Amino acid sequence: METTHSEPNAAHVHDSVKEYYGKILKQSSDLKSNACVPSAKPIPVYIRKALTEVHPEVTAKYYGCGLAVPECVQGCRVLDLGCGSGRDCYVLSQLVGKSGHVTGLDMTEDQLEVARKYIDYHMKTFGYQKPNVNFVQGYIEALRDAGLEENFYDIIISNCVVNLSPDKASVLREAYHVLKEGGELYFSDVYSNAPISESLRANKVLWGECLSGALWWEDLVRLAEEVGFSKPRLVTASVISVGNEELEKLLGGYKFVSATYRLFKLPKHSEKERCLVMYDGNITGLEEKFEFDAGYIFKVNEVMEVDGDLANILKNSRFAEEFTFQTQAQGNTTPGSCWAKPKVVPASPFKLAEQLGSASVASSTGLCCGPQESCCK
Structure with missing residues (x-):
């Protein structure tokens, strides 16, 4: 195009x-x-x-x-x-x-x-x-x-x-x-x-x-x-x-x-299968949580469901050693199991900026994403 x-x-x-x-x-x-x-x-x-x-x-x-x-x-x-x-x-x-x-x-x-x-x-x-x-x-x-x-x-x-x-x-x-x-x-x-x-x-x-x-x-x-x-x-x-x-x-x-x-830059024809992951907390300076993007905030030792695109990224990048992976089928074998869900965020950066309340550009700290939603609530 x-x-x-x-x-x-x-x-x-x-x-x-x-x-x-x-x-x-x-x-x-x-x-x-x-x-x-x-x-x-x-x-x-x-x-x-x-x-x-x-x-x-x-x-x-x-x-x-x-x-x-x-x-x-x-x-x-x-x-x-x-x-x-x-x-x-x-x-x-x-x-x-x-x-x-x-x-x-x-x-x-x-x-x-x-x-x-x-x-x-x-x-x-x-x-x-x-x-x-x-x-x-x-x-x-x-x-x-x-x-x-x-x-x-x-x-x-x-x-x-x-x-x-x-x-x-x-x-x-x-x-x-x-x-x-x-x-x-x-x-x-x-x-x-x-x-x-x-x-x-x-x-x-x-x-x-x-x-x-x-x-x-x-x-x-x-x-x-x-x-x-x-x-x-x-x-x-x-x-x-x-x-x-x-x-x-x-x-x-x-x-x-x-x-x-x-x-x-990921391997050609790599799989994009939705799965469950758990952040191990070993990234320097991010021992408690890791904010990967606007939607995904990984808390240490908390199981989270990730989409196929992100699963592909985590498995095939430098982040592979920072997570424990399992399929959703494996996650569902435990009675009463539940896992954290990502935030729903807009695709548009303009809508995200509004959502974050970032119109106050004079602030050097700004606002971060809110608390992670969980299916256990």
């Missing part, structure tokens, strides 16, 4: 974004809109601690929208698409540990200069004898051209960058190629409530502010399927209030959200 609109000239977009993030913006306070919103979910203590260890100059040039730090990353190879000054890379450097590795890729040399400047500082701070972080200049639409290996990374993250690309389909295709089987693309980005018009997509400021290049959220679902990824799992969403009268006037009736999704 063809996209609902043509993409702007790639070279012009790349040059414009390089200028905007390399020359015009000096720190996050220079942004003209509120597109860079905080996470709608509370930030776990272990991540908050890791954030405090990042050098202030690196943090000052952070332009993300949400939190792109997935769980269960110890020892993993992680790639950050559009890493900028390296904030998320240095957070993940601490979480993957000495046995893991983080690669940051960005096309803007000015941003990479800041990221590279503080490699030694962070390695000393973290107590590492040798760096577990490196930075590569390249385009997120052409990862293999930048020298990145196919079937190499366990996890790819991205924080408010895909919207800046003139070719989203190529970004997803390249991510799919360099991920290992069972690997995950975990990313926060800006989405629109409808396809953006050609005239607005040509506006350099709106594009640089992460607005006019935003995907219509339904296009993400379609593109992911076309590339071969699993159905996108919606983790959280926050309403974006543009906060600039001039830009709001230009945008007219368009609405935007920041949403976090997780996509997995």
